Structure formats: structure tokens, C-alpha cells
Amino acid sequence: KAGVTQTPRYLIKTRGQQVTLSCSPISGHRSVSWYQQTPGQGLQFLFEYFSETQRNKGNFPGRFSGRQFSNSRSEMNVSTLELGDSALYLCASSLKTGELFFGEGSRLTVL
Amino acid sequence: GQSLEQPSEVTAVEGAIVQINCTYQTSGFYGLSWYQQHDGGAPTFLSYNALDGLEETGRFSSFLSRSDSYGYLLLQELQMKDSASYFCAVGGSQGNLIFGKGTKLSVKP
Numbered sequence: 001k002a003g004v005t006q007t008p009r010y011l012i013k014t015r016g017q018q019v020t021l022s023c024s025p026i027s028g029h030r031s032v033s034w035y036q037q038t039p040g041q042g043l044q045f046l047f048e049y050f051s052e053t054q055r056n057k058g059n060f061p062g063r064f065s066g067r068q069f070s071n072s073r074s075e076m077n078v079s080t081l082e083l084g085d086s087a088l089y090l091c092a093s094s095l096k097t098g099e100l101f102f103g104e105g106s107r108l109t110v111l
Numbered sequence: 112g113q114s115l116e117q118p119s120e121v122t123a124v125e126g127a128i129v130q131i132n133c134t135y136q137t138s139g140f141y142g143l144s145w146y147q148q149h150d151g152g153a154p155t156f157l158s159y160n161a162l163d164g165l166e167e168t169g170r171f172s173s174f175l176s177r178s179d180s181y182g183y184l185l186l187q188e189l190q191m192k193d194s195a196s197y198f199c200a201v202g203g204s205q206g207n208l209i210f211g212k213g214t215k216l217s218v219k220p
Binding site: 044090104105 | 143
């Protein structure tokens with residue numbers, strides 16, 4: 001069974017640009033969540049989607065948005081990038097409470 | 112809101128036993144999860160406790176006491192490959208997980 005796939009793995013952007021990250025969950029998993037990981041803040045919850053509906057959202061500004069498609073694939077978008085947005089963005093899919101399967105992440109560098 | 116506390120670093124020797132503690136504050140508790148993350152890698156699921164008591168999976172065990180809002184991860188017969196960061200996490204009110212800051216475990220020969 002294929003795992004969670006995230007693209008792109010690495011990307012470099014400049015301040016003010018926007019970025020879209022993609023996530024394909026494990027087949028059959030309808031819950032997809034996104035996390036931002038930085039050395040100082042650890043893993044911070046961005047949002048969770050289930051059957052195309054955003055079920056919960058973390059404490060991030062409106063520049064961070066996401067969506068989920070009918071095939072459970074998900075995208076997240078960050079607009080007007082800031083230096084502080086440099087981080088590893090992790091997507092996870094889930095079938096059971098408490099058990100997340102993470103992708104390898106998209107490492108974003110903002111210059 | 113939710114918050115979790117766990118030690119930032121732990122050091123142990125090969126073959127030893129180490130316990131990583133986690134205390135939490137949360138509204139709407141669903142369970143306590145543990146994840147392992149090696150440097151440069153993705154977090155991987157280790158265990159989930161929804162009820163009080165000890166769950167054992169090979170060399171790893173996880174414990175939960177809901178009355179004390181406390182849990183721990185116990186690693187036995189430590190190996191060098193166990194050097195990694197370990198995160199506890201609690202379920203939020205709608206299925207999302209809130210993670211602790213992580214405990215960096217260093218296993219020495």
C-alpha cells in the first residue's frame with residue numbers, strides 16, 4: 001500500500017510570492033491534516049479536512065489555506081510569503097483517531 | 112486550549128531502559144499518541160492510548176493515566192537506532208492532534 005505522497009519535496013520562494021503544496025493520502029483515508037514544523041515551534045497544526053470539509057483549523061493567519069478534493073487529495077496554499085514561513089510542511093492521513101501517517105514533507109525556504 | 116509538556120532531551124546508553132514522560136492539559140480528551148521522528152525524516156506512529164493502563168508493542172510500551180493527565184513512553188533494550196525525537200500528542204476536539212515540543216533521545220554506546 002502506497003504511503004502519503006507530498007509534492008514538491010523542496011522549494012525555494014521569495015518574500016511576497018505564493019506557494020501551493022500537494023498531498024495524496026493513503027488510499028481509503030478520508031482525513032487529511034497539515035502541520036508546520038520548525039525547530040523553534042515543533043509541530044504545529046494547520047488544518048484538517050474530512051470528505052472535502054475543513055473540520056478544524058489551527059492558529060495561523062488567513063494567508064494559510066487549504067482544500068480537499070473528492071478523491072481525498074489535498075492542497076495547501078500560502079500567499080504573500082514571509083521569511084518566517086520557512087519550514088517543513090507535513091501532510092498526514094488518518095483512518096483511526098490518534099494514528100496519523102505522515103508524508104516526507106515539503107521543505108519550503110523563503111528568501 | 113491544549114498544551115503538552117515533555118522533557119526536551121534525554122540521554123541513555125545502549126541496552127538501558129528510558130522513560131519519556133508527558134503531561135497534558137486539554138479540553139475534550141480523546142487519547143494520547145506517541146510518534147518517533149529521526150533527523151531528516153517524517154514522524155512515524157508508535158502507539159495510541161485511549162484508556163488507562165499500559166500498552167506494549169515489542170520493545171516499546173506506552174502508559175496513560177487520565178486522572179493524572181499523564182502518560183509515558185517506555186523504551187527497553189535501547190539500540191543506537193532509537194536515537195530520535197519522540198513526540199506525545201493529544202487529540203483535539205475534532206480529530207486533529209496537538210503535539211508536544213518533542214524529546215530528543217540520544218543513545219550512547
